[in-house]
Amino acid sequence: MTKEEIKRLVDEVKEDVIAWRRYLHAHPELSFQEEKTAQFVYETLQSFGHLELSRPTKTSVMARLIGQQPGRVVAIRADMDALPIQEENTFEFASKNPGVMHACGHDGHTAILLGTAKIFSQLRDQIRGEIRFLFQHAEELFPGGAEEMVQAGVMDGVDVVIGTHLWSPLERGKIGIVYGPMMAAPDRFFIRIIGKGGHGAMPHQTIDAIAIGAQVVTNLQHIVSRYVDPLEPVVLSVTQFVAGTAHNVLPGEVEIQGTVRTFDAELRQTIPQWMERIVKGITEAHGASYEFQFDYGYRPVVNYDEVTRVIEETARELFGDEAIARLKPNMGGEDFSAFLQKAPGSFFYVGAGNKEKGIVYPHHHPRFTIDEDALEIGVQLFVAATLKLLAEAE
Numbered sequence: 001m002t003k004e005e006i007k008r009l010v011d012e013v014k015e016d017v018i019a020w021r022r023y024l025h026a027h028p029e030l031s032f033q034e035e036k037t038a039q040f041v042y043e044t045l046q047s048f049g050h051l052e053l054s055r056p057t058k059t060s061v062m063a064r065l066i067g068q069q070p071g072r073v074v075a076i077r078a079d080m081d082a083l084p085i086q087e088e089n090t091f092e093f094a095s096k097n098p099g100v101m102h103a104c105g106h107d108g109h110t111a112i113l114l115g116t117a118k119i120f121s122q123l124r125d126q127i128r129g130e131i132r133f134l135f136q137h138a139e140e141l142f143p144g145g146a147e148e149m150v151q152a153g154v155m156d157g158v159d160v161v162i163g164t165h166l167w168s169p170l171e172r173g174k175i176g177i178v179y180g181p182m183m184a185a186p187d188r189f190f191i192r193i194i195g196k197g198g199h200g201a202m203p204h205q206t207i208d209a210i211a212i213g214a215q216v217v218t219n220l221q222h223i224v225s226r227y228v229d230p231l232e233p234v235v236l237s238v239t240q241f242v243a244g245t246a247h248n249v250l251p252g253e254v255e256i257q258g259t260v261r262t263f264d265a266e267l268r269q270t271i272p273q274w275m276e277r278i279v280k281g282i283t284e285a286h287g288a289s290y291e292f293q294f295d296y297g298y299r300p301v302v303n304y305d306e307v308t309r310v311i312e313e314t315a316r317e318l319f320g321d322e323a324i325a326r327l328k329p330n331m332g333g334e335d336f337s338a339f340l341q342k343a344p345g346s347f348f349y350v351g352a353g354n355k356e357k358g359i360v361y362p363h364h365h366p367r368f369t370i371d372e373d374a375l376e377i378g379v380q381l382f383v384a385a386t387l388k389l390l391a392e393a394e
């Protein structure tokens with residue numbers, strides 16, 4: 001199929017895709033609560049015909065398009081959940097659910113995949129193999145929806161899996177490509193320093209949990225700067241330090257939380273040991289005690305070169321060499337990695353920012369939005385790349 005034919009098919013669903021995105025944006029639901037979203041997606045897919053629909057979990061949807069002849073199985077994933085953010089945008093389709101907002105583009109991802117499914121539902125007679133459309137719940141909240149869907153069997157028999165993320169730091173018209181490691185493992189930690197509280201004017205009668213906690217925070221920074229190879233990407237960020245109730249009271253406890261981001265599997269296991277050794281040494285030196293908890297989040301997203309090469313070649317054919325943006329890995333997390341444990345695949349970015357339109361706010365910001373012209377780009381790339389991946393078996 002030529003790029004002109006693909007563009008014509010996408011033009012026919014473009015207005016639907018925008019309308020779906022706006023409906024979803026106005027009706028966001030939090031992770032593991034996407035009941036109305038999943039029902040909307042299910043009913044929309046049902047209206048296309050030629051798709052076998054199922055609900056792998058309570059708030060996810062899978063559609064299967066089985067071609068007339070056997071071949072490869074290609075899965076395409078989109079996430080559907082929103083964030084606990086009060087939207088500050090004022091356009092007509094702003095969130096109608098107080099304190100909940102699509103502030104990361106998942107409404108656009110869902111709309112793009114719906115558009116892709118509608119196009120392929122019209123092409124079933126031309127399809128050799130199978131396409132699975134995975135509408136995933138709960139990407140934003142660990143343990144995440146991807147792992148649940150994998151356990152429910154959505155990846156059984158899949159030969160290759162692809163997914164995309166609308167990316168506001170990248171201008172609309174650009175396709176962000178990353179070979180190999182792309183997004184880090186997002187782990188989290190919790191530390192409680194247990195001292196002895198007392199009067200702020202009599203610190204000698206206390207075991208000052210704040211002073212001890214401050215030393216813990218400072219020394220944790222030595223892990224990245226002094227324990228790890230400078231060329232190894234690692235982040236350790238303390239993001240919460242909670243203590244105290246009054247200006248003249250030294251609290252008995254301090255709670256510290258944060259995140260560790262890694263790519264290397266061995267480092268991911270070793271860093272918690274280093275962290276606890278530091279916490280243990282400092283607290284014991286000052287007569288305090290501690291609690292330490294480390295929770296492993298999603299695995300890192302590591303793209304397969306052969307699939308990523310197909311995505312890049314397809315993007316060049318559709319949009320030209322100037323559209324390609326070779327990007328570095330970033331330390332964000334994504335549970336698309338769960339699908340990559342079952343089949344080779346690639347995750348890529350579709351530029352969704354536009355400075356001229358004022359679309360400049362970062363992801364998870366209360367004024368985040370996307371350039372809706374990016375939606376059709378996403379559909380074109382999904383359609384063309386899927387056809388190419390299916391054809392590789394011929």
